[in-house]
Amino acid sequence: MKIDYEIESKDGVYVTASITIPRKEFKKEYDKIIKEEAKNTEIKGFRKGQVPEDMLDPQVKQKAAIQALDKLTPTYVGGVVEQENLEIIAPPQYVDFPDLQKEEGDLKLKVKFTTFPQVKLGDMKKIKVSQEDTKPTQEEIDNTVNEMFQRSESKNKGKEPTDKWAKETGEQYQLENVKDLKTLKEEIKKLLEKEKERINKQNQESEILKQAVELSKIEIPQEATDFEAQERERTFLEELKKANMSVDDFCQSRETDFDKLRESWQKDAKEALEGEILLRTYAKEHEIEPTEEEIKNKIEEIKQSQQSEIPEDLESNPRWRENIKNVIRKQKSYDKLISEVTG
Numbered sequence: 001m002k003i004d005y006e007i008e009s010k011d012g013v014y015v016t017a018s019i020t021i022p023r024k025e026f027k028k029e030y031d032k033i034i035k036e037e038a039k040n041t042e043i044k045g046f047r048k049g050q051v052p053e054d055m056l057d058p059q060v061k062q063k064a065a066i067q068a069l070d071k072l073t074p075t076y077v078g079g080v081v082e083q084e085n086l087e088i089i090a091p092p093q094y095v096d097f098p099d100l101q102k103e104e105g106d107l108k109l110k111v112k113f114t115t116f117p118q119v120k121l122g123d124m125k126k127i128k129v130s131q132e133d134t135k136p137t138q139e140e141i142d143n144t145v146n147e148m149f150q151r152s153e154s155k156n157k158g159k160e161p162t163d164k165w166a167k168e169t170g171e172q173y174q175l176e177n178v179k180d181l182k183t184l185k186e187e188i189k190k191l192l193e194k195e196k197e198r199i200n201k202q203n204q205e206s207e208i209l210k211q212a213v214e215l216s217k218i219e220i221p222q223e224a225t226d227f228e229a230q231e232r233e234r235t236f237l238e239e240l241k242k243a244n245m246s247v248d249d250f251c252q253s254r255e256t257d258f259d260k261l262r263e264s265w266q267k268d269a270k271e272a273l274e275g276e277i278l279l280r281t282y283a284k285e286h287e288i289e290p291t292e293e294e295i296k297n298k299i300e301e302i303k304q305s306q307q308s309e310i311p312e313d314l315e316s317n318p319r320w321r322e323n324i325k326n327v328i329r330k331q332k333s334y335d336k337l338i339s340e341v342t343g
Contacts (some may be wrong), residue, residue, distance in 0.1 A: 003079030013221050015086060015096065019076050021069075021107040031069035037064060039050050065100040069083070069107070078112055089273070090114040090224040113222045119281045122215025128202045129211075129343045136192035144188050145181075208341050213274045220273045228269035233262065279333040286336065290328035300342050 037060050077092055083265040129301035148169060149161040163180035170178025170187070178184045240250060251257050282288070290298075301314060302324070315321070 001075070001079060003076050003083060005076075005083075007084070008110070013116060013117050015084070017080050017084075017111050017113070017115040019080060019109045019111060021072055021109060022074055023096070023106050025056045026107055030064055033064040033067050034061070038249050047137055056147060062100070069098070069100065073109065076109070080111070081113070086113055086325075087116045089114050089116045089133070090227045090269055093223070102299075114221050116277060116280065117219060117221070119216050119218055119277055120145050121278075121281055121285055122212065122217070124212060124215070124337065124340055126215060127208055127211045127339065128247070129207050132196075134168050134193055134196035134200055136189055136196065141185050141189050141194060144192065145185055165235075191287040205338055205341065208338060209275055209278065212337065213278050216278060218274050218277050220270055220277070225266060228273060229262065229265040232269060236261070264331050271291060279330050279337070282337055283333040286333070288329055288331065288336065289331050290325050294328050295321070295324055298328055 004022075006016065006018045009017055013266050022176045060165060076296055080086070081088060086256040092111040093108070093114070096108075098107035101109075117343070145161055145166075147166060149159075152165070152169065158258075161181055166184035170184055174182070175187045178187055240247060247258055251261070
């Protein structure tokens with residue numbers, strides 16, 4: 001459906017549009033709602049369902065008009081997004097609503113869109129990250145073994161680990177090469193080194209993203225940060241409700257308060273959006289796209305997860321397919337960026 005609209009202004013990431021909703025389309029939705037309201041309204045002297053529209057309470061009519069507008073708005077707003085090819089980063093803001101009291105003329109709706117900022121990637125060659133030593137020290141190995149020994153049984157307090165205990169511990173943790181205390185420490189050394197390598201890799205990648213964002217001078221519209229932070233808050237409150245825990249109880253258990261939680265959601269939201277925009281831009285500049293095989297494999301992976309919200313038409317559903325492509329594109333961009341910096 002072609003939408004009648006006019007772009008009133010473009011200011012950086014903000015686009016303001018005046019959208020026309022034809023009176024006949026509005027009246028069609030309004031009449032449907034009023035008809036249902038009349039069916040459920042009882043007025044003395046009229047049979048239920050036979051009440052004339054002009055006898056309905058004015059508040060009922062006003063409510064019906066609002067519902068009709070709410071029903072139509074997403075289609076018309078979405079039409080502008082599609083026809084203008086807008087990449088929005090936050091929900092549209094409704095600047096001006098039509099006067100629903102008027103009974104003639106088309107309805108005018110003014111909407112402000114917040115779009116993804118246009119970013120030019122910085123020079124990724126300028127990114128510098130340090131490589132930390134991942135070899136565990138003898139002190140770290142000894143401390144880990146001693147902590148395991150002290151935790152294994154209360155009677156071990158103040159004692160020293162033995163070969164017998166080491167062998168039993170190796171069997172408990174399925175460490176095949178452990179025969180005595182010496183070989184247990186050798187296995188602990190391998191495990192500690194592997195964990196240090198994982199943490200070092202994680203820290204390096206986090207630092208790479210941080211520097212890439214700074215070099216690209218990415219600025220996030222506050223509307224987008226606020227929306228993402230509110231989504232985190234909503235999810236948090238839902239999880240608390242499932243756990244039958246109050247906000248006060250949670251804050252007390254974490255020695256924090258709700259204002260600090262909101263600050264952390266703002267920070268997390270901003271960083272997540274910065275990473276999202278960086279990788280979107282990186283994908284565009286490097287022409288990174290998922291292959292059909294990658295999409296197919298991802299679809300199979302999602303099916304195997306057996307999530308209840310997965311639609312039956314997953315392969316052909318345009319929205320899901322585009323979401324899958326975005327996930328793959330983002331991961332490929334991330335992998336390529338890390339590889340570009342670390343070699």
